[in-house]
Amino acid sequence: MPLEELLEANKAFVQGREARALQHLPARRLVVLTCMDCRLSGFLAEALGLRPGDAVVLRNAGARLTQDVLRSLVVAVYAQSVNEIAVVGHRDCGMARLSVGELTTAMSKAGVSREALPNEDLASWLGVCANPEQSVREAVATIRASQVLPKGLVVYGLLLDEVTGELTVIERAA
C-alpha cells in the first residue's frame, strides 16, 4: 500500500470530521487482548460495542500472553486504572494452522537463514497453538496466576467469530 495513498486517505478522514479530544485513561477501565488478524481491524471494537476512548487494546500474533503483553498490562493496570481484562481469541486463527516448515521455506526463499531466529523450538517461539479456544484459556490462566498483577482483577475469555461477529464466552470471571 503506497504511503501516498495512505496519506490521501488520512487527509480525507481529517477533513471529514471534527477534532475531538478524549481522555487518555480508558473510560471502561478495560484491556482487550486480541489477535493481529487483518479481519479484526476496524471490526473488533465495533463487535464489542467499544467506542474510541473506552478500552486499551493489545494485539499480537494469536492473542498470546507474552512478556510484552505482561509489560503492557502492568502499564495499563498501574498507570491507567484498568481493572478488567478480556482475552478475545477468534475462530479461524492462523496460529492454529501455521506450518513451521512452510514458514522456514518462505524465509529461505527470501534469503534469510533459519539461524537468524532463536535457537529453540520454533513452533513454541512463534506461538503456534493447538486451537484458539485452548489458547484463550491459557492466556486467562496465566494472567490470573501472575505475581505481577493484583488480586481482584476481573479476567475473562471470549472467542470471536470473524464472519458473524458473534462472541462466545470461553471463561467467565472467576
Place this chain on the structure above:
Amino acid sequence: MPLEELLEANKAFVQGREARALQHLPARRLVVLTCMDCRLSGFLAEALGLRPGDAVVLRNAGARLTQDVLRSLVVAVYAQSVNEIAVVGHRDCGMARLSVGELTTAMSKAGVSREALPNEDLASWLGVCANPEQSVREAVATIRASQVLPKGLVVYGLLLDEVTGELTVIERAA
C-alpha cells in the same frame, strides 16, 4: 465493564449486520504497529483509510519493537505475504510521560511487591521513551536492521495526532 453489557452490545452488533467472510491474508499486504492507547481503538484503522481485511495490526504499550512484535512480524511476513510495515506512534503517548515511581507506588498499594517485576532497569523494561517521535524512529531502524526480516521490506514511520486524526511522516521508506 460488566461482561453481560459487552455481550448485549455484541448481540445488537451481530443482529444489525450481515455475516461477511473476508480473506485471512491482508489485502493491502501491510502491518501497522501502533500503541495500545484507548483513543486509537475504533479510530486508527479509519484514520488510515483501512477497512477490515486490509492490514494486520500489532498494538502494545508505546508501539515498541519488542521480541513479541518481531515474532508477530515474522508470522505476518513469511506466512501472510506482508511486504510493508507502518510504525504509527501518536503525539500524546503515555510511555513518554510514564512515572516509574508512581507506577511502583500503585503496585505497592495493590499489594504487589516490586520484586515481582524483572530485576533490571524498570524504565527500560516498561519501555518508557523520551518522546513518541524518537520511539517511532527507533522502531523503524530496528526493523530495517533486523536479520530476521527480508531485505526489500518497505518500512516507514508515522505519528498520529489523536485529536485531529492527522498523520505526520517521521520516516519515509528508504
